[in-house]
Amino acid sequence: MTMIDSPGATAVDERLEVGNTLIAQDWEALTFKVHRSAYRENAVFNRERNEIWGHTWLYLGHETEIPEAGDFKTRTLGGRPLIFVRDRHGTVQAYLNACPHRGTILCREPEGRAKNFQCFYHAWTFKNSGELAALPDSDAYPQDSAFVESLSLRTVPRLGIHEGFVFVAFDEQVPDLLEHLGKAADVMSMTASIGPSGMTTVPGVQRYSVKGNWKLAVENAMDGYHFAPTHNTFVGYLRETGFAVNDDAQYAHDLGDGHGLAVLTGHNGRIGMIWEPRFGEREKIRTEAKRKELVARLGAERAAAVADSSKILFVFPNLLLFDLEALTIRQLEPVEPGVTDVRAWQLVERDEPDDVRALRLKTMASFVGPGGLATPDDIEAYEAVQRGVVATADLDPFGGFADTDLDWSDMSRGMADDLTGPRGRSIDEGVMRSFWRHWSRRVGELPGIGPDASRLGGVA
Amino acid sequence: MSTGAVHTSAVLPNGTVPPQEQGSDRAVVRAEVEDFLFAEAAALDEWRLDDWLTLFVPGAAMQVPTTDVTGLGPENAGYFVADDWDLVRARVKRLKSRKAHAENPHSRTNRLVSNVRLTERAGDQLRVSANFVVNRFRDGGEFTYVGRYDHLLQVQPDGLRFLLRRSVLTNESMNPGARLSFIL
Ligand code: FES
Ligand SMILES: [Fe+2]
Numbered sequence: 001m002t003m004i005d006s007p008g009a010t011a012v013d014e015r016l017e018v019g020n021t022l023i024a025q026d027w028e029a030l031t032f033k034v035h036r037s038a039y040r041e042n043a044v045f046n047r048e049r050n051e052i053w054g055h056t057w058l059y060l061g062h063e064t065e066i067p068e069a070g071d072f073k074t075r076t077l078g079g080r081p082l083i084f085v086r087d088r089h090g091t092v093q094a095y096l097n098a099c100p101h102r103g104t105i106l107c108r109e110p111e112g113r114a115k116n117f118q119c120f121y122h123a124w125t126f127k128n129s130g131e132l133a134a135l136p137d138s139d140a141y142p143q144d145s146a147f148v149e150s151l152s153l154r155t156v157p158r159l160g161i162h163e164g165f166v167f168v169a170f171d172e173q174v175p176d177l178l179e180h181l182g183k184a185a186d187v188m189s190m191t192a193s194i195g196p197s198g199m200t201t202v203p204g205v206q207r208y209s210v211k212g213n214w215k216l217a218v219e220n221a222m223d224g225y226h227f228a229p230t231h232n233t234f235v236g237y238l239r240e241t242g243f244a245v246n247d248d249a250q251y252a253h254d255l256g257d258g259h260g261l262a263v264l265t266g267h268n269g270r271i272g273m274i275w276e277p278r279f280g281e282r283e284k285i286r287t288e289a290k291r292k293e294l295v296a297r298l299g300a301e302r303a304a305a306v307a308d309s310s311k312i313l314f315v316f317p318n319l320l321l322f323d324l325e326a327l328t329i330r331q332l333e334p335v336e337p338g339v340t341d342v343r344a345w346q347l348v349e350r351d352e353p354d355d356v357r358a359l360r361l362k363t364m365a366s367f368v369g370p371g372g373l374a375t376p377d378d379i380e381a382y383e384a385v386q387r388g389v390v391a392t393a394d395l396d397p398f399g400g401f402a403d404t405d406l407d408w409s410d411m412s413r414g415m416a417d418d419l420t421g422p423r424g425r426s427i428d429e430g431v432m433r434s435f436w437r438h439w440s441r442r443v444g445e446l447p448g449i450g451p452d453a454s455r456l457g458g459v460a
Numbered sequence: 461m462s463t464g465a466v467h468t469s470a471v472l473p474n475g476t477v478p479p480q481e482q483g484s485d486r487a488v489v490r491a492e493v494e495d496f497l498f499a500e501a502a503a504l505d506e507w508r509l510d511d512w513l514t515l516f517v518p519g520a521a522m523q524v525p526t527t528d529v530t531g532l533g534p535e536n537a538g539y540f541v542a543d544d545w546d547l548v549r550a551r552v553k554r555l556k557s558r559k560a561h562a563e564n565p566h567s568r569t570n571r572l573v574s575n576v577r578l579t580e581r582a583g584d585q586l587r588v589s590a591n592f593v594v595n596r597f598r599d600g601g602e603f604t605y606v607g608r609y610d611h612l613l614q615v616q617p618d619g620l621r622f623l624l625r626r627s628v629l630t631n632e633s634m635n636p637g638a639r640l641s642f643i644l
Contacts, residue, residue, distance in 0.1 A: 361534050
């Protein structure tokens with residue numbers, strides 16, 4: 001992965017800057033702290049809704065979720081209900097799921113196939129390509145076509161697709177999608193290139209919510225330091241199935257603009273790429289063949305980059321791509337400061353044999369998701385953080401706690417590496433720091449929230 | 461492709477053939493199935509997980525489909541739980557560990573099982589459906605899991621055992637705090 005290892009395009013100083021007083025970064029002491037109000041305050045949440053969810057590309061879904069004309073899913077992003085649909089012309093569209101007449105939720109089904117969407121309230125009907133199709137008792141309205149056109153479904157201001165991953169933005173002015181994705185785009189391309197005839201999502205979406213701030217879910221995914229203690233029981237299961245786990249040569253990359261990537265070579269049984277005993281003997285033979293196919297198609301170097309390491313990619317702000325034993329797409333939707341909706345899809349190779357598909361889905365479910373052997377402990381961890389960070393609220397810098405910096409979370413681990421470039425160890429907290437720095441620049445100063453800057457000499 | 465809904469053959473919805481042992485074609489009435497399910501609920505509510513494992517035919521499987529797809533098997537769709545026998549046992553081992561953080565301390569659960577029906581019988585295999593409500597309390601929070609069981613049991617001379625234990629949720633999604641860290 002030459003590209004990722006090379007120094008970032010972003011100037012070092014800009015990459016390392018922080019944008020608000022909720023982050024306390026001290027290059028001399030090599031400490032980095034996040035004020036805990038960032039996880040619990042409504043004002044922070046509202047600012048994030050505006051400055052991040054309102055003005056950045058957001059992951060909406062995968063093209064393969066809506067393969068045929070008329071296929072749709074309803075989904076909420078940044079609190080806005082949307083219809084994600086492939087229209088009659090085969091084009092992927094995203095409409096605000098609200099009737100142009102009086103704002104009624106237009107489509108109340110979670111998914112389906114439809115030529116038209118009809119509002120039940122006054123029966124206005126819209127084609128799946130957005131145009132008004134029927135307006136009951138239309139003689140009371142102006143009869144010109146401009147009027148009718150003005151009644152089309154409202155599309156999102158921007159929609160872009162990279163390798164089947166569909167993103168939308170509620171702001172016309174966002175940079176082009178590829179520019180926003182930056183170095184994350186190539187990592188997505190790597191994942192998309194695993195299947196010789198492409199990748200597809202399968203039905204069966206894990207829909208769940210966690211009692212934790214969305215940023216805790218991001219931190220957790222980028223945090224290799226927690227793996228051994230938090231996932232002790234899962235590591236035990238892996239060992240028993242004949243698989244060794246280690247933390248050597250695992251890296252975390254700041255991909256810029258808040259995106260991050262953990263590259264894990266120490267926990268890397270990968271279906272079709274790196275065999276391990278729990279995958280079974282048949283899969284061993286297939287893995288050899290599959291690996292040859294990968295080399296022939298992508299070249300040895302690229303094949304190694306794709307196949308030899310597990311990867312966890314975070315695309316700011318709401319997409320996590322788990323390219324592990326198998327593949328999972330996870331989407332985050334903040335609901336409240338302390339509540340996050342999560343959706344997770346399994347991404348599989350198109351046209352793979354049934355037994356491989358079964359193995360892949362079973363393997364992923366065994367680890368990832370609220371019923372797996374690992375994710376529940378992650379969820380426990382960040383729900384426990386959410387419960388704990390209220391303990392210190394408002395205790396500093398006042399009273400007897402004035403000098404103790406109680407209400408801050410520490411993310412200093414491995415900070416010296418930040419100065420040498422955008423790559424650190426995955427068991428350090430470098431990617432969390434780069435995420436928080438980017439976050440703080442997007443969100444900006446929040447007067448009245450967090451520490452009282454006038455009382456805090458030299459933390460900012 | 462299997463639908464997971466109705467199976468008369470000896471093929472589990474995950475495509476594997478269940479182990480054949482001590483099957484019996486003796487008659488089974490609903491009361492016996494109810495007793496079996498009630499005893500299972502008690503074992504789970506009391507966290508007697510080793511006892512619970514003895515209710516399975518070795519080699520059996522356990523499934524919890526996601527809330528949106530209930531008709532496809534785990535070879536076709538994403539699942540919350542798609543455990544083969546190794547994973548069922550790994551799950552129990554994990555849950556007995558103090559390091560299963562998500563269940564340390566354990567959730568308190570109270571299970572209600574009703575509407576038990578014997579829907580199909582083929583040789584020593586019995587398809588059983590029932591409704592369940594599992595009330596779970598932890599961390600000062602509570603959550604109610606509502607759904608139905610769609611089990612495949614093996615009739616043995618001395619009792620019943622799970623060949624496939626399948627819990628199909630009626631909930632639209634796993635609401636805040638509702639992770640499936642315990643046995644549903
Ligand atoms: S609100 Fe939709 S037709 Fe009136
Ligand atoms: Fe984890």
